[in-house]
Amino acid sequence: MPNREVGDFLKDIKYYNFHTVDDIDLFIESKENRVFFDIDSIWNSPLKREILYPKLKQYNVKICNFIYDLIPIKFPQFLYEKTQQNFTPYLKAVYSYSDLVFVDSFSAQNDFLNIQKAFKYTKKISTNVVYLGSDFSLNIDPVKDKYFEILSSQYILFVGTLEPRKEHSLVLKSFEELYEKNQNLKLVFIGKVGWNIKELLKNLNSHRLLNKNIFHYENIDDNTLNTFYQNAFLVTYLSKYEGYGLPVAESLSHGNITIISKNSSLIEIGGEFVDYIEDSSQKELLNTVLKYMINKTLYNQKKNYIKKNYSPVNWDITYSTLLKNIKKL
Numbered sequence: 306m307p308n309r310e311v312g313d314f315l316k317d318i319k320y321y322n323f324h325t326v327d328d329i330d331l332f333i334e335s336k337e338n339r340v341f342f343d344i345d346s347i348w349n350s351p352l353k354r355e356i357l358y359p360k361l362k363q364y365n366v367k368i369c370n371f372i373y374d375l376i377p378i379k380f381p382q383f384l385y386e387k388t389q390q391n392f393t394p395y396l397k398a399v400y401s402y403s404d405l406v407f408v409d410s411f412s413a414q415n416d417f418l419n420i421q422k423a424f425k426y427t428k429k430i431s432t433n434v435v436y437l438g439s440d441f442s443l444n445i446d447p448v449k450d451k452y453f454e455i456l457s458s459q460y461i462l463f464v465g466t467l468e469p470r471k472e473h474s475l476v477l478k479s480f481e482e483l484y485e486k487n488q489n490l491k492l493v494f495i496g497k498v499g500w501n502i503k504e505l506l507k508n509l510n511s512h513r514l515l516n517k518n519i520f521h522y523e524n525i526d527d528n529t530l531n532t533f534y535q536n537a538f539l540v541t542y543l544s545k546y547e548g549y550g551l552p553v554a555e556s557l558s559h560g561n562i563t564i565i566s567k568n569s570s571l572i573e574i575g576g577e578f579v580d581y582i583e584d585s586s587q588k589e590l591l592n593t594v595l596k597y598m599i600n601k602t603l604y605n606q607k608k609n610y611i612k613k614n615y616s617p618v619n620w621d622i623t624y625s626t627l628l629k630n631i632k633k634l
Contacts, residue, residue, distance in 0.1 A: 374548025438620030439554035468499035
C-alpha cells in the first residue's frame with residue numbers, strides 16, 4: 306500500500322478503507338535488492354517462519370527481524386502455552402536465515418546471542434540495538450469528569466498488562482500498608498487483563514477499597530493515559546524481566562519519580578533517574594514510597610532532576626536508525 310495511505314489510515318483506523326492495495330509476489334526472480342522485515346509478534350501466525358524464510362532465501366530476499374525480548378525462552382511460565390510452543394521454532398528460523406536482527410536493548414541483545422549459543426546455531430547474524438521512542442505527545446484535552454477526582458488526588462500509577470511477570474500483586478499488597486498511613490492515597494492500574502492472574506483479579510475485584518482508593522482501567526485513550534502520567538505522585542513498574550520497558554521511559558519523559566525492579570533492560574532504560582528495588586522486595590518498595598511521602602523536599606528535588614536531565618528517545622531517531630541499517634543490506 307502507498308505510504309500516503311498509511312498516514313490517512315492512522316488518522317482514522319476504525320473506519321478507513323484502503324483505496325490501493327497491490328499484491329506483491331516475493332517468490333519471483335528479481336534484480337532488485339529486496340528485504341523482508343518481520344517486525345515481531347508473528348510466531349502465532351499460520352504462516353510459519355521455518356517454512357517462509359527458506360523459501361524467501363531461494364529468491365535472494367534478505368531477512369530482517371525486530372526482537373523485543375526473549376521472555377518465551379527465559380520465562381515460559383509467564384506465557385500462554387500456544388506462545389511457548391510457537392516461539393522456539395520461530396526463533397530457530399531467525400537463527401537459521403536472518404541477515405539482520407534489531408533488538409531494543411543491549412540486555413535483549415545479550416539474551417539473543419546467548420540463546421543462539423545454547424541452541425548451537427553458528428550462523429553469523431548482524432545485530433543492532435535500537436531504543437524505542439517515548440516522545441509521542443498529544444494535545445492534552447480535558448479528560449472526562451469521572452477521572453477528575455483521581456487526577457486531583459495523590460496516586461501511585463502502574464501502567465502495563467495485568468500478568469504475573471509485572472508483579473501487580475506486590476504493589477496491591479504494599480498499597481494496603483501505605484493506605485493505613487495515608488487514607489487519601491490512591492492506586493491506579495492501567496492495562497488490559499492478561500493471563501494466569503485469577504488470584505490477582507479475585508483480590509482486586511473483591512477489594513474493599515476498589516473504586517474508592519484502588520482503580521483499574523483497561524480501555525482508556527492515549528490522551529487520558531498521558532494525563533494520568535502527568536498528574537501521578539509517582540509510578541511503579543516492577544516487572545521481573547523486560548526486553549525494553551517502555552512504560553519506564555514514558556514515565557520518565559513525563560518527569561515522574563519511577564520505582565522499578567533492578568533487572569534485565571530496566572537498569573539500562575532507567576539509568577540514574579529511577580529508584581531501584583530488588584525483585585519482589587515489599588519492604589524496599591514500602592520504604593521507597595514512604596520516603597517520598599514524608600520528605601517533600603527530597604521529592605521535589607528528584608522530580609526537578611528528572612525534568613531537567615532526562616531526555617526521551619525520539620521516535621524519529623528510532624525510525625532513521627532502522628532505515629539506515631536496512632538500507633545497508
